Amino acid sequence: MNAIQARFKLDYAGFSLDVDLQLPGRGVTALFGHSGSGKTTLLRAIAGLEKVPGGFLEVNGTVWQDATTFLPVHKRPLGYVFQEASLFPHLSIRRNLEYGMRRVSAGSRQVSLDQAVALLGIDPLLDRMPDKLSGGEKQRVAIARALATSPRILLMDEPLAALDLKRKNEILPFLERLHDELDIPVLYVSHAPDEVARLADHLVVMEQGRALASGPLGETLARLDLPIRLGEDAGVVLEGTIAELDAEWHLARVDFAGGSLWVRDSGVPLGQHVRVRILARDISIARVAQSDSSILNVLPTTIEQLTDDTHPALALVRLNAGGVPLVARITRRSAARLALCPGLNVWAQIKAVALVG
Amino acid sequence: MLSDTDWSAIRLTFELASITTLLLLVIGTPIAWWLARTRSAWKGAIGAVVALPIVLPPTVIGFYLLVAMGPNGPVGQLTQSLGLGVLPFTFAGLVVASVFYSLPFVVQPIQNAFEAIGERPLEVAATLRASPFDTFYSVVLPLARPGYLTATVLGFAHTVGEFGVVLMIGGNIPDKTRVVSVQIYDHVEAMEYAQAHWLAAGMVAFSFLILLALYTLNPTGRRT
Numbered sequence: 001m002n003a004i005q006a007r008f009k010l011d012y013a014g015f016s017l018d019v020d021l022q023l024p025g026r027g028v029t030a031l032f033g034h035s036g037s038g039k040t041t042l043l044r045a046i047a048g049l050e051k052v053p054g055g056f057l058e059v060n061g062t063v064w065q066d067a068t069t070f071l072p073v074h075k076r077p078l079g080y081v082f083q084e085a086s087l088f089p090h091l092s093i094r095r096n097l098e099y100g101m102r103r104v105s106a107g108s109r110q111v112s113l114d115q116a117v118a119l120l121g122i123d124p125l126l127d128r129m130p131d132k133l134s135g136g137e138k139q140r141v142a143i144a145r146a147l148a149t150s151p152r153i154l155l156m157d158e159p160l161a162a163l164d165l166k167r168k169n170e171i172l173p174f175l176e177r178l179h180d181e182l183d184i185p186v187l188y189v190s191h192a193p194d195e196v197a198r199l200a201d202h203l204v205v206m207e208q209g210r211a212l213a214s215g216p217l218g219e220t221l222a223r224l225d226l227p228i229r230l231g232e233d234a235g236v237v238l239e240g241t242i243a244e245l246d247a248e249w250h251l252a253r254v255d256f257a258g259g260s261l262w263v264r265d266s267g268v269p270l271g272q273h274v275r276v277r278i279l280a281r282d283i284s285i286a287r288v289a290q291s292d293s294s295i296l297n298v299l300p301t302t303i304e305q306l307t308d309d310t311h312p313a314l315a316l317v318r319l320n321a322g323g324v325p326l327v328a329r330i331t332r333r334s335a336a337r338l339a340l341c342p343g344l345n346v347w348a349q350i351k352a353v354a355l356v357g
Numbered sequence: 358m359l360s361d362t363d364w365s366a367i368r369l370t371f372e373l374a375s376i377t378t379l380l381l382l383v384i385g386t387p388i389a390w391w392l393a394r395t396r397s398a399w400k401g402a403i404g405a406v407v408a409l410p411i412v413l414p415p416t417v418i419g420f421y422l423l424v425a426m427g428p429n430g431p432v433g434q435l436t437q438s439l440g441l442g443v444l445p446f447t448f449a450g451l452v453v454a455s456v457f458y459s460l461p462f463v464v465q466p467i468q469n470a471f472e473a474i475g476e477r478p479l480e481v482a483a484t485l486r487a488s489p490f491d492t493f494y495s496v497v498l499p500l501a502r503p504g505y506l507t508a509t510v511l512g513f514a515h516t517v518g519e520f521g522v523v524l525m526i527g528g529n530i531p532d533k534t535r536v537v538s539v540q541i542y543d544h545v546e547a548m549e550y551a552q553a554h555w556l557a558a559g560m561v562a563f564s565f566l567i568l569l570a571l572y573t574l575n576p577t578g579r580r581t
Contacts, residue, residue, distance in 0.1 A: 047484060049480055049483070073480070073483035073484060074483045074484075075486075078484065080481075082480075084477075086477050086478065088481070088496060088500075090499045103487055104486060145485065149486060
């Protein structure tokens with residue numbers, strides 16, 4: 001279901017935005033791109049913080065902007081999380097949380113304050129002032145504050161970008177809980193592939209103010225026609241479940257639609273739904289099964305497509321593993337030597353699989 | 358020590374300063390808001406007009422106000438047609454003159470405070486369903502409090518300290534326009550140095566205390 005329709009066209013000197021997007025009304029949609037790609041401007045336009053004349057925006061069947069309408073920001077039922085937490089410095093954490101909630105009519109409150117507080121784990125902070133909090137704590141409060149307004153859509157503008165790795169890892173689990181426990185669609189702006197891999201269900205790739213691609217995460221990541229300049233980060237994300245734990249070797253087996261993979265056992269319980277990320281550079285291709293290799297994960301696949309990568313020495317190969325797409329990055333010489341071509345059955349040797357959530 | 362006319366001058370001075378400050382906070386807020394937020398080409402010009410009293414001799418301001426508010430001036434014509442008579446040499450005229458004279462001392466601290474808040478808290482408030490007016494009361498005013506404290510103190514103190522404008526507009530009418538600074542001048546003219554000392558030293562002490570209070574209570578609001 002496409003619940004969000006956004007059409008915006010902007011032309012500044014040196015910057016333009018030209019998008020026409022249909023986005024799903026559930027799950028996390030990542031707006032991914034480098035800085036200057038227009039992803040933040042698009043998010044601000046959706047919030048109404050940026051006025052884009054001639055734009056069109058419909059959210060869940062309500063027109064927020066068209067030729068004759070421009071719903072002011074404070075009348076849009078949205079939550080917005082900025083890159084910096086931007087808590088009101090003159091209000092306690094509790095008052096910060098209540099600020100938005102008290103301005104929402106009682107009838108449209110779906111998320112209670114307690115629920116938002118519990119979800120983000122900020123109960124011990126309620127009576128403190130914002131300047132006494134760490135960056136990660138502030139950002140959790142900002143997210144809870146936005147949730148407490150019971151938004152119909154949550155817009156997040158690189159909420160983790162201003163934080164160091166440790167703080168980032170402190171917040172990511174809360175964002176995943178949000179994803180699992182609340183039925184609020186999220187638009188998540190990010191330039192970090194690891195965040196996208198962990199959180200997104202739907203991916204929009206932005207470049208120079210344009211949306212190059214928009215689609216389900218796995219499919220979109222596996223598209224070779226996209227100049228997704230991920231460089232070393234090119235790769236796919238698979239969804240699966242923990243199907244077996246091997247206590248002797250500390251490994252866990254993840255079953256996914258196209259087969260199964262062994263990953264390091266990180267204490268995730270049996271039956272848990274997980275995501276694994278496989279980088280293109282970690283997949284090599286063999287025409288015959290290797291029995292004397294150290295590589296644990298070898299999948300039978302069919303070559304679907306071959307293209308040149310950005311560097312002239314490299315090629316990208318799209319593989320089909322039982323219906324699930326994988327992308328491998330190999331040298332063009334290897335591709336030529338193995339005579340790889342679409343339709344060929346090959347073995348994908350996967351050197352590293354990362355459990356991302 | 359202090360004579361009845363001295364006390365009358367002191368009372369009048371505080372009345373004038375209080376009314377002027379109150380009016381300035383009301384008038385100065387929208388001006389400061391506009392100056393802090395506008396991208397209009399007029400920003401520089403309006404800002405300069407507001408700041409003029411800082412550099413102009415008070416007699417110049419007094420002179421033009423006198424001309425404007427006099428029987429043949431545009432303001433004078435207006436007040437006469439409204440049945441208010443003319444403003445020069447009345448307490449009301451003194452208030453109007455003081456408002457012009459002390460305007461920059463109120464507008465500039467508030468404007469600085471508004472500018473320091475920046476755009477972000479306003480955007481945050483809007484995404485939390487606060488209308489622009491709601492945002493102004495619930496976010497802007499509390500965050501600009503140091504600026505308002507500075508503006509109040511400076512506006513008040515500066516009005517208490519005016520002399521030239523008062524003399525031009527108000528003249529020297531006991532109980533109506535004779536404020537402390539004029540009273541001191543009279544004492545000195547009359548060679549009543551002891552009387553002048555009491556009032557003058559009182560002004561020094563008052564000004565020092567008020568600024569001391571400002572700088573201790575409000576260390577961030579020092580800039581004007």
